[in-house]
Amino acid sequence: MDIVGNVLPQVLKDEATEDKGEMARLQSFVGAIAVADLVKTTLGPKGMDKILKPTGPGQEMSHITVTNDGATILKSMYVENPAAKILIEISKTQDEEVGDGTTTVAVLAGELLREGEKLIQKRIHPQHVIAGWRIARDIALKRLRDISTENDINSQEFHDDLVKIARTTLSSKLITSDRDYFADLCVNAVLRLKGSSNLDYIQIIKLPGGTIRDSYLDDGFILKKQITIGCKRRIENAKILVANTAMDYDKIKIYGTKVKVNSMDKVAEIEAAEKEKMKHKVDKILKYQPTVFVNRQLIYNYPEQLLADAGITVIEHADFEGMERVAAATGAEILSTFDAPERSEQILGHCDLIEEIMIGEEKMIKFSGCKKNEACTIVLRGASTHILDEVDRSIHDALCVLITTVKNRRVVWGGGNSEMQMAAACEEEAKKVQGKQAFAIEAFAKALRQIPTIICDNGGYDSAELIQNFKVELQKGNITYGLNMTDGTIGNMSELGVKECLRVKEQALLAASEAAELIMRVDNIVKCAPRKRERA
């Protein structure tokens, strides 16, 4: 009914709901802040982990994830609140774009909305809040870019930066105690890519058993496959042919063919022809004079035997990724036809040694001394699959950040330094702006300052005191100061070596403010009637 008492006809579908004005806004604030609060305890080096348990019948305990990674937590959560979904979305994008800072971005957006809500309660129109945020965002971004530094890509300083960045990223994860070790490992792996940013070339093999410390970056390249029985287990100075071809039964690709025979003799003949065709193929392969043959598809007994007889080591059923990595590591070309043996030199890959090794209980093939050496392998060991999965995610985060840094090369100080500096810049600006927008700019500064505050709180320190002291240090001109989370004090980040990648911070700031703005602009939420699902 409207105010006058007219009965309004039903316009939307039966189960659809429409919330307007205050109700709509309240709903989105509550949802977004709840999501931000949920992940905020994982922030920082003293952040805690979460257990994710799948729901549904029969899988209560089947697959549990223990993680500290914001994107993983948010992705696995089932939420209905639309504003919460937006936060999850930006966290995912952050993961795809830079790989780290996935918690920060959700928390920052949540804090912005928390401050925004206060402003709305003061009867400031959302559009004014947005106008202020936009000014603040530009100021913050400018300050962030101004305080970042850049080092030459080949210099020792840049290498040091990379190690420091990796260490900062890893310090909030499970492997924080071994972060120096893993930081070196990650940096070496990324440097092996030589500027290319294809993460597929860094393979991570997880093997339960041993301790985390036993993990290592292999100087060669490991393929998680086995050498076919009856072949040599160790090949020196190998010439490798990488192929993607059918080595089982070579079906005829011309459409509509059918074998139709009228006698047993003919069957035998066709069989022989088929066999001969395969033999022919093998002969062609042999002309390239490889010593190792890697195929993506299965290899049947017959060709396998032929190859083994010729003294060639056969590795079958290497999947697409494995094949591409072998090719990248050894500099081989991936073949599907075998009619140009004269190009053999360019086509074959080379490596000094191929051998079968045992890691834990599993047999694997190791290629060392590869020609191109672009692909590499990180072998992770750990007490349980849960630990391994989490270490895998942490290493992935670190690798992503490092690759982003190699591309962008600008770095900022960590330990909340950049957030505090941005907040300071916003506050300075707020003093100069006329109109209500100034409140929103201050709110933006507050939200930014919440990030180091939460990091302190998570560490169990007195955040109010630390943050105030932090502000004072910055005011004094000690612009490299930041939070020292091991001692619970304010320390010089250049001494502690805490650095972060500019691109990650930039993306987090941009994505969080965009999302907050998007949610702030909403004054009406229409939920359509949920689609009826028929239960099977």
Add this chain to the structure above:
Amino acid sequence: MSLAFDDYGRPYIILREQGSKKRMKGLEAYKSNILAAKAIANTLSSSLGPKGMDKMLVSPDGDVSVTNDGATIVEKMEIQHPTAKLLVELSQSQDAEIGDGTTGVVVLAGKLLEQALTLLDKGIHPLKISDGFDRACDVAIKHLETISEEIDIQANEHEALIQAACTALGSKVVSKRKRELGKIAVTAVLDVADLNRKDVNLDLIKIQTKTGGSVEDTRLISGILIDKDMSHPQMVKEVNDAKICLLTCPFEPPKPKTKHNINISSAEDYKKLYQQEQQYFVDMVKLVKDSGANIALCQWGFDDEANHLLLQNNLPAVRWVSGTDVELIAMATGARIIPRFQEITPEKLGKAGSVKEVQFGTSNERMLVIENCQCTKAVTILIRGGSQMIVDEAKRSIHDAICVIRNLIKDNRIVYGGGSAELACAIQVLQYADEVSSVEQYAIRSFADALEGIPSCLADNCGLNPITSVAQAKARQLQENNHRIGIDCMELGTTDMKEQRIYETLSSKKQQIQLATQVVKMILKIDDVIAPDDY
């Protein structure tokens, strides 16, 4: 309900299953229809103007979209009321015809219906109301044409077009970057526009979205971006001075349409067939290579062997390129689409400055950029943004801006925004009303009131007092005889829309008033609604 009697006095039922049907007649039907339509208009009215708010819509599958675009909002609301659906169609036809002003048209229709409701209460017949609205509409349209101004779209590096695009983008979430995005839209449209014929084929502007980065990273590619990568991981990632062979046949042995069987009955046949098969692949690649092409784009898939032969012949190739992309590439590079390998000739190849693979983010996603095409008749706008919702909304906003620019190229007459045009029309209609001696006078006067509803709604959304600001603007229009006085939504200190440079196209405004009047007339003609009870 409807019960009739035959010649013998026996009752018979006219409607099948009459008992389970709901029926509304007369005034009750009018009012119910009007209220339903008004409910939609009310929802949209807060989205109008530069300070308008957005709506968050959750689809039946739980997907969230946030938008300010009227047509998208009403489409995703899943409205079931039959009269309210008329407003949905109204918004959509404005979208299809003009592309912009989809919110305005619904709000105007809502205001008209509101006026109609009071007229009905006065006891005026609905047809008289719609007649009056019709006459008023004619007067308003005529007046719009007299106050419209022709602008020089070429002047000042197309400044007028950029301003018009900015007006369209001003109400969206991307308004912060409206100038940059407006420029992108203008450049894109001008690149593909046929200025002699005054027409723009919007199919030539491809809008590709990719999450990540920020809206600022949105850019215009004077070429085509396709969401594909090279068919073989070891093919070269960049081809300069590309000669493109555009194929719509697969790199596979031919598959005739007629059903056929090849029967193999001897080993010789088998061997022959094998050789023939091998020959097919060699021939195919050779035909492409011989034509001088250095990159092949194919609508279909490749066989592994063909794929490798392409690599061996140093011929990078892309498979599964979508049909629309193939057409776009053909237009941009001047390539002819080749349906059979035998028909490849050097003249049919397209030319482009470079074709290269670019990578985004950490998830190893790659896209192919074709740049510096021979005849740059196709462009791509690559939209970036922090999340899927932002990117989607930016896409809709840029689409609106592109439509506005196209309309200006078609017809370079503009009127001023900020509610000034509506106010000017309202004044004119009001004058005309006094000259009409019949009952329609009331309807015509109400039409003027409804037109005033637009600036009042704008003022309301901007936090201004709607009554005083509209009254002031109207008084100034009359005193100064200046039809450009509107509502100062952006708080720039002037109400002259020419100074604020708020341009709207004449065609859009005309269409808005006409469409809204039509729909209102249609709703006013319904006097009987019969529907199933549970509807």
